Amino acid sequence: MDAEQGGCLPTDDTDLEYRVKVTSKKDVTEQLNKYKKILETVFDGQPDVEEQIKRVLLQELLANFEAAVLDNVLVNGQRWEDAADAEEATDLDVLLDDTIVEAAWKRRVYPKRILPHVVHSLKAERKLLELYQNTVNPQEVVKNPDQENTMRDVSAAAPQLVKEAIQVMKSIPTVQRQAEGLCQILSTKPSHTTLEIHQDVFAHSGQADACLAVQEEAATGGYVPPIKKPVS
Secondary structure (H helix, E strand, O other): OHHHHHHHOOOOOOOOOOOEEEOOHHHHHHHHHHHHHHHOOOOOOOOOOOHHHHHHHHHHHHHHHHHHHHHOEEEOOEEOOOOOOOOOOOOHHHHHHHHHHHHHHHHHHHHHHHHHHHHHHHHHHHHHHHHOOOOOOOOOOOOOHHHHHHHHHHHHHHHHHHHHHHHHHHHHHHHHHHHHHHHHHHHOOOOHHHHHHHHHHHHHHOOHHHHHHHHHHHHHOOOOOOOOOOOO
16 A cells, blocks of 8 residues: 555656746846845844954855855746846946947047057158159249339328328218208299399399399299389
């Protein structure tokens, strides 16, 4: 009976898998960090143990705990070391930090790499410039003394000409006002009373030509003087 019962039990325990199967390393890491924080409080409330010893024991405890957990976990059927990280850093902040670090590294390293090439290029250009020869000999320019005298006279007379031009520009408004006043005087027509006075004066003085001119001016203005009756 005992033999029959013993035959029903499994005889080989090596085929059984006791490790926990997971699909993501991220979840395991989060849980591991969570329980690590709990284990960090194990030595609290034990004043008899020195701080240095507590620190060493705590480090060993956390390391053993992490190693035990990772050894008893299968990620997609693979051991922790063999499993690949499926999660990629897609967070924008992480990508931005990586870009900043890469740019800073390039700014620090690339100038040192480029500098030797720049120096070599400048030296090569200098050697090429030394190989060039002047195909045309430059001629000395002879100054003309008459031209120099003319330029000197013009330069000396320029300040006085500028002053005269400024004075002319300042006098233009005055001349313009005088011209406008003269135009107003010339365009003014005599009044009827003035024409009568001129007619009487020129009639008694015997200046027929002047009287005739006054009459023509009056006729042009549309004014006909009244005919005076002779005194009896």
